[in-house]
Amino acid sequence: MKEYAYYPGCSLHSTGREYDVSLKSVCKLLDIEFREIKDWICCGSTPAHNISKIVSIALSVKNIELVKKMGAKEVVTPCVACFSRFKAAIYDLQNEEGLKDKLKKIMPYSDDEIKVLHPLEIFSQDEILTKINNIKKKDLSGLKVVCYYGCLLTRPPKVTRFDECEYPQTMDKILGSVGIVTLDWSYKTDCCGASFSLTIPEIVIKLSADILNEARLVGAEAIAVACPLCHINLDGRQADIKKAYHRDYEIPILYFTQLVGLSLGILSDKLLLDKHFVDTTRLLSVNKV
Amino acid sequence: MKLYPDFVIQIKGESHQDINLCYQCKKCTSGCPIAYTMDYTPAQIIHAIRLGLKELVLNSKTIWLCASCETCTTRCPQEIDLVKVMDVCKSLAICLRIKPKIKEVPIFYKLVLTNIRFLGRMYELGLIGALKLCTGNFMQDVNLGITMFKKGKLKLLPSFTFKGALTAMNIFNKAKKVK
Ligand code: SF4
Ligand code: SF4
Numbered sequence: 001m002k003e004y005a006y007y008p009g010c011s012l013h014s015t016g017r018e019y020d021v022s023l024k025s026v027c028k029l030l031d032i033e034f035r036e037i038k039d040w041i042c043c044g045s046t047p048a049h050n051i052s053k054i055v056s057i058a059l060s061v062k063n064i065e066l067v068k069k070m071g072a073k074e075v076v077t078p079c080v081a082c083f084s085r086f087k088a089a090i091y092d093l094q095n096e097e098g099l100k101d102k103l104k105k106i107m108p109y110s111d112d113e114i115k116v117l118h119p120l121e122i123f124s125q126d127e128i129l130t131k132i133n134n135i136k137k138k139d140l141s142g143l144k145v146v147c148y149y150g151c152l153l154t155r156p157p158k159v160t161r162f163d164e165c166e167y168p169q170t171m172d173k174i175l176g177s178v179g180i181v182t183l184d185w186s187y188k189t190d191c192c193g194a195s196f197s198l199t200i201p202e203i204v205i206k207l208s209a210d211i212l213n214e215a216r217l218v219g220a221e222a223i224a225v226a227c228p229l230c231h232i233n234l235d236g237r238q239a240d241i242k243k244a245y246h247r248d249y250e251i252p253i254l255y256f257t258q259l260v261g262l263s264l265g266i267l268s269d270k271l272l273l274d275k276h277f278v279d280t281t282r283l284l285s286v287n288k289v
Numbered sequence: 290m291k292l293y294p295d296f297v298i299q300i301k302g303e304s305h306q307d308i309n310l311c312y313q314c315k316k317c318t319s320g321c322p323i324a325y326t327m328d329y330t331p332a333q334i335i336h337a338i339r340l341g342l343k344e345l346v347l348n349s350k351t352i353w354l355c356a357s358c359e360t361c362t363t364r365c366p367q368e369i370d371l372v373k374v375m376d377v378c379k380s381l382a383i384c385l386r387i388k389p390k391i392k393e394v395p396i397f398y399k400l401v402l403t404n405i406r407f408l409g410r411m412y413e414l415g416l417i418g419a420l421k422l423c424t425g426n427f428m429q430d431v432n433l434g435i436t437m438f439k440k441g442k443l444k445l446l447p448s449f450t451f452k453g454a455l456t457a458m459n460i461f462n463k464a465k466k467v468k
Contacts, residue, residue: 010411015442039452041409046357047398048405050379054467055402058460096305106463155359156370165363191322191358198420199393201430203356207322232442236433275440 004117005072006034007063009082010042016228018272019078022257023119025271029264030131032122034076037066043085046195057099058106060089064114065107074115076122080227081194084152084160086116091159118153118162119257120170120226129177137265141179142287145259146220147171148211150230151191165189171256175224178263182224187214194229201240208233209241212249222252222283224259231255235277252280262289293343300338304377310367311335317361317371327351328390331361331371338374352378353391396423402461409457412447414438 012020027034040063048056064086067075077083093099103109122128149168157165166189172182190211193204211234215223225231235253242248258271262284273280283289301308311332318330328350329337337346346352352375361371382389389395400419404412417434421427437443 010413013448014411014413014444015437017442039409039450039456041453041457042405042411044405045401045411047401050357050376051383051395051398051402052380052464053376055461055464058464059405059457062456062460102467105467106460151356151358151360155363157363191356191360193322193356195356196394198417198430199397200354200391203323203326203354232437236437239432275442277436277440 001031001033003033003035003072004122005067005070005075006036007040007067007075007077007082007086008036009077009079011079011081011228015232016079018275019228019231019255019257022255022261022266022271023078025266026257026261026264029135029266030128032128035070035072037063037070037075040066043082045081045085049085049088054102054106056085057089057092057103060085061093061103061109062107064089064116065109067114068110068112072114074117076117076119078119078226079229080118080150080152081229083116083118087160090114090116118226120153120174121162123174123256123260124170129174132174132177132260132264136178136263138263138289139179140259140263140287140289141181143179143222143259143283143289144181144183144220145175145222145224145254146183146185146215146218147175147188147224147256148215148230148234149188150194150225150227151189153226154189171224171226175256175259178260180259180263183218183220185214185218185220187211192230192233194233197229197233201237202244204233205237205240205244208237209245209247212238212241212251213247215251216249220251221287222254222280224254224256226256238278250278252276252278252283254280290342290345292341294341296341296343296346297339299381300374300377303381304370304373306369306371306374308335308338308369308374311339311369312367314366316364316366317369320360320364322358322360323354323356327354331355331375334378335369335371335374346378347382347385347387348390350390351375352382353389353394393420393424393426396420405457406461407454407458408447408449409453409455410447410449412449414443414445415447417443
């Protein structure tokens with residue numbers, strides 16, 4: 001059994017519940033356990049670093065300190081915004097002159113290192129891929145998907161150190177291991193406009209429409225994602241896209257954990273597939289999942 | 290337009306980015322997903338900072354429209370972290386009480402921070418309500434919100450812990466005194 005500290009962030013308790021639930025059910029089968037950080041606080045996401053750098057750093061470092069207090073060395077952050085903020089805080093503290101002193105005036109912290117991991121990094125380890133292969137129950141080889149990584153998982157590369165920054169393959173590798181065909185496309189790391197979903201929805205609608213369009217053009221039946229913000233934009237905005245551009249994509253957007261879960265034989269309602277805006281039942285029945 | 294020769298020094302100091310290295314290749318701009326709707330491109334903003342066009346930069350739509358997607362930062366051959374530059378411009382614009390060209394964005398950011406300050410975690414439904422009150426866009430995304438609520442994606446009550454809320458409040462109070 002492998003144990004990790006777990007930072008759900010605000011989204012996994014609300015808009016991204018399906019991600020939380022499906023990630024945990026898959027991990028249970030893989031003998032991976034998550035211990036949620038007690039009294040964690042929000043990482044501040046985009047708004048904090050946009051208007052107060054030091055607040056943004058302090059919020060992230062506080063959570064990292066809580067991980068150390070648990071005695072853990074690795075923390076899993078499924079939301080890419082949180083992942084990116086934690087990584088940026090660690091990087092800036094090490095590289096920006098004077099930042100450490102400023103932070104010390106706000107809170108005490110230690111220099112011990114903690115590894116911040118996205119679930120994709122855990123699932124793509126050879127040992128876990130073999131395990132997935134061994135306990136796989138359903139063949140999903142009829143399914144054609146594109147993997148959407150979004151902007152912040154790979155960027156900036158010197159900070160996140162996640163795969164190749166323009167054309168990552170980690171998710172493709174994981175889904176490929178359960179037989180899913182992952183198609184090549186050029187929107188893997190394009191931005192969906194995440195931070196504007198509540199303020200300037202027109203931007204989100206345009207950017208998401210471009211992403212969905214490309215997915216359709218290459219022949220994808222679904223888009224696999226690894227971030228709750230990408231999910232809500234690509235899934236929740238399809239009705240608005242229809243209104244604005246008269247294009248009806250109806251492309252199901254699934255968390256990669258839901259796809260892995262299906263292949264491990266977990267029932268679709270246990271993976272909360274019914275919570276998405278775009279219906280997933282047709283896709284699953286056509287492909288006999 | 291008035292020139293502020295010290296502007297570039299100030300931005301350099303606060304962002305820790307050597308803006309003078311920019312050679313206007315415009316790679317930042319070609320990859321920017323939001324450039325289509327900005328009033329000045331990211332490369333123009335960098336150049337304007339170097340020229341000391343402080344008012345133009347701080348009054349631009351661009352600083353508020355930047356989505357912090359880090360594409361430009363990743364691709365700049367001179368390794369200028371443009372997101373950090375945009376962030377510093379935003380903080381400065383707020384500090385100088387400059388009326389933002391895109392009012393919803395700073396209102397939203399401030400509301401999020403107030404929310405975190407008092408609860409320690411994001412309370413989406415409260416945040417949406419407060420945003421509507423402050424911007425007057427009452428009808429925006431009503432259907433989306435209702436569907437999300439029905440699907441259990443928006444909680445009626447905030448989820449937070451008292452200890453977490455206290456920690457957050459403490460961070461904000463102390464950060465105020467650190468410049
Ligand atoms: S990519 Fe870098 S060097 Fe090129 S124009 Fe933009 S900021 Fe200047
Ligand atoms: S970070 Fe901002 S300026 Fe840079 S590419 Fe993204 S939206 Fe454009």
